[in-house]
Structure formats: C-alpha cells, structure tokens
Amino acid sequence: xxxxxxxxxxxxxxxxxxxxxxxxxxxxxxxxxxxxxxxxxxxxxxxxxxxxxxxxxxxxxxxxxxxxxxxxxxxxxxxxxxxxxxxxxxxxxxxxxxxxxxxxxxxxxxxxxxxxxxxxxxxxxxxxxxxxxxxxxxxxxxxxxxxxxxxxxxxxxxxxxxxxxxxxxxxxxxxxxxxxxxxxxxxxxxxxxxxxxxxxxxxxxxxxxxxxxxxxxxxxxxxxxxxxxxxxxxxxxxxxx
Ligand code: NDP
Numbered sequence: 001x002x003x004x005x006x007x008x009x010x011x012x013x014x015x016x017x018x019x020x021x022x023x024x025x026x027x028x029x030x031x032x033x034x035x036x037x038x039x040x041x042x043x044x045x046x047x048x049x050x051x052x053x054x055x056x057x058x059x060x061x062x063x064x065x066x067x068x069x070x071x072x073x074x075x076x077x078x079x080x081x082x083x084x085x086x087x088x089x090x091x092x093x094x095x096x097x098x099x100x101x102x103x104x105x106x107x108x109x110x111x112x113x114x115x116x117x118x119x120x121x122x123x124x125x126x127x128x129x130x131x132x133x134x135x136x137x138x139x140x141x142x143x144x145x146x147x148x149x150x151x152x153x154x155x156x157x158x159x160x161x162x163x164x165x166x167x168x169x170x171x172x173x174x175x176x177x178x179x180x181x182x183x184x185x186x187x188x189x190x191x192x193x194x195x196x197x198x199x200x201x202x203x204x205x206x207x208x209x210x211x212x213x214x215x216x217x218x219x220x221x222x223x224x225x226x227x228x229x230x231x232x233x234x235x236x237x238x239x240x241x
Contacts, residue, residue, distance in 0.1 A: 003027045005219070006072050008055050008114060009079030010048070011038030013181025014131060017208035018076055019048050021216050032064065033079065055079050055110035061117040072121045074219040077111035077130040082145040085185045100144040107133075107148035112155060124167045127219040130156055131211070132174040134234050149174075153230050160228030169227040171218045176234025179205035201236030 005022045009015040010031025019042060023029045029048040032055070033039050039050035053064040055077075083102040090096035111130050122128065135146035136153050153172050160170040177196035197205055214233050217223055232238060 003073035004030070004069055004071060005074040005076065006030045006032070006068070006118070007076040007078055008032050008053075008110070010076075011035065011042055011050070013183060014175065014178060014208045014211045015076070015078040016042055017212035018078065018215050020046060021209070021212040022074070022219075023048055025216065027074070030068065055114050056105040058113060058117075061113055065117055068118075068121070070121055071123050072118055073123045073126045075115065075118055075122065075126075075128045076215055076219075077114055077128065078215075079110055079114075080107040080131065080149075081183055082142060084143065084145060085187050103144035103148045104151070107145065108151045108155065111152055115159060122163070122166070122168055125224075126168045127223075128159065128163065128168065128170040129215045129218050130170075130172045131215075132172040132230060134174055134176040134232065134238050136174060136230075137232075137238050156230075157228050164227060167224075169218065169224065171223075171227060172230040173211055173214050173218065174230050174232045174234070175206055175211045176200065176232070176237040177205050178208060178211060181208055196237070199237040200234065204235065206233060206235060 005027045007015050007019050007029065010019045011033040019029050019031050023046050030051060031039055031042060031048050032051050032053040034054050036052050042048060043050040051064060051067055054060045083106050084099060087099050090099050115128060130152055132153050133149040135142040136150035139146045156170050156172050163170050211233050214231055218226060
C-alpha cells in the first residue's frame with residue numbers, strides 16, 4: 001500500500017531532501033510551509049502535494065486538516081529554525097518575551113500542535129519523526145532556540161509512550177551543522193562555519209540528504225522497535241555512549 005507522508009517545512013533544506021527521499025521511495029508526499037513559492041517549485045519538480053500552513057497557528061492547522069487525507073502514515077515535524085535570526089534583537093523585556101516565545105512556538109509548540117491535530121489520522125504501524133538539534137544537547141550559544149529543541153526532545157518521550165500501544169513510533173533526529181539550507185540566513189561567519197566542521201570527526205558539514213536518510217530509516221519497517229529516541233546526525237560533533 002502507498003504510504004502517505006506529511007513533511008512540515010518541506011519546501012527547503014532538510015524537509016525538501018526528505019520529500020525527495022520519500023517520493024523516490026514511492027510514497028505519496030505532502031509538504032507544507034508558510035511561503036507558497038518553494039513549495040510550488042518542489043511540487044512541480046517532483047510531483048509532491050504542496051499546502052500552505054503556519055504550524056504555530058491552531059486555526060491554520062484546522063484549515064490544513066480539511067485538505068489532508070484521513071490516513072497519515074508518517075508525520076515529519078521538520079518546520080522550525082532559530083527565529084532570532086529574523087529579528088533585530090530584543091530592546092526591552094516585552095520584545096525579549098516575544099522573541100523567546102517565537103522560538104518556542106516555531107520549534108516546540110508547532111510540532112506539538114501538528115501532532116495533536118493529526119492524532120486520529122496517524123495510522124497504526126506509522127511513525128512520527130521530529131527534527132530536533134544538536135543545540136538541545138550543547139546549547140552552543142543558541143539561547144531560546146536550543147531550549148525549544150531540548151523541550152521537543154523531552155516532549156517526544158511522552159508522545160512515544162502515548163503512541164506506542166497503537167504501534168506508532170515517535171523519535172527525534174538531531175542534526176549538527178547542515179549546509180545548503182536556509183537555516184542560518186546570513187548569520188554564519190566563515191570562522192564559525194570552519195569551527196563547526198572542525199568539531200566533526202568526518203571533517204565535513206552534514207547535508208540535507210544525510211538527515212533525510214535517517215528520517216526515512218526511522219519511518220521504515222527496519223525501525224519498528226525504535227521509539228522515544230534521539231538519533232544524532234552530526235558527524236561526531238556530539239556523541240552519546
Ligand atoms: P530551512 O530554513 O531551509 O527549513 C525550514 C523550513 O521550515 C522552511 O522551509 C520554512 O519555510 C519552514 N517553516 C519554518 N517555520 C514554519 C512554520 N511556522 N510553519 C510552517 N513552516 C515553517 O532550514 P533547515 O532545513 O536547516 O531546517 C529544518 C529543521 O532542521 C529545522 O527544524 C531546524 O531547526 C533543524 N536544524 C537545522 C540545522 C542546520 O544546521 N541547518 C541544525 C539542527 C537543526 P517557510 O519560511 O516558508 O515557512
């Protein structure tokens with residue numbers, strides 16, 4: 001049977017690579033994001049379905065539900081990013097609160113809302129995969145972004161418990177530095193980039209395909225007894241033992 005895969009933030013970077021991976025594997029892929037342009041481009045290129053949605057907004061999710069099929073086999077909560085890159089920086093307590101909450105919304109609340117909205121449609125034997133971050137473990141000066149991803153990693157434990165009896169797994173893929181995405185905007189200085197690569201054992205930046213392959217593995221029949229885990233894709237920049 002053809003699997004239906006929903007990838008949030010699927011128009012660019014890691015989400016886009018995951019969409020390609022699942023589509024090449026024969027899945028019926030749906031990608032979402034706030035901007036229609038990258039989504040439409042990808043839809044034209046590889047024949048996935050594109051739907052505009054801001055995953056931090058409950059009303060947008062309700063609208064999205066009306067356009068989605070009754071059965072979702074794989075949900076990839078990939079949408080997110082460090083929202084501090086898009087702001088001038090807080091000037092007072094109110095703008096600090098706003099900026100902090102924006103990161104929580106983008107990286108934690110959005111994934112929780114999306115999973116909740118889709119709960120009844122998640123198919124038995126299916127998988128939820130969130131895209132977390134190395135920042136959850138290392139911080140790396142990432143402030144509210146790292147805190148939000150750490151929250152996502154921990155919230156997933158409850159999710160795995162709740163979905164386990166239905167045969168649905170819930171895991172986190174935590175990338176290290178991944179090049180060729182829109183993540184850093186223009187905030188990555190050459191020295192910092194070199195440091196991030198030097199921190200790896202592989203001596204290279206990760207690619208969106210590196211992460212996509214791991215997401216696909218966690219959603220595959222080979223990974224049915226893996227749940228509640230954080231799988232790191234960072235070339236050894238952070239290791240667990
Ligand atoms: P991109 O910026 O290329 O991808 C993020 C995607 O998410 C965009 O397509 C964006 O589209 C979408 N998005 C963001 N917010 C929302 C929202 N509220 N609703 C719907 N879509 C949204 O960067 P990456 O591919 O690198 O990022 C993918 C994930 O990987 C993120 O969660 C990021 O935190 C994580 N990550 C990335 C790392 C890296 O080094 N690149 C390292 C560790 C983690 P639009 O703006 O149109 O909505």
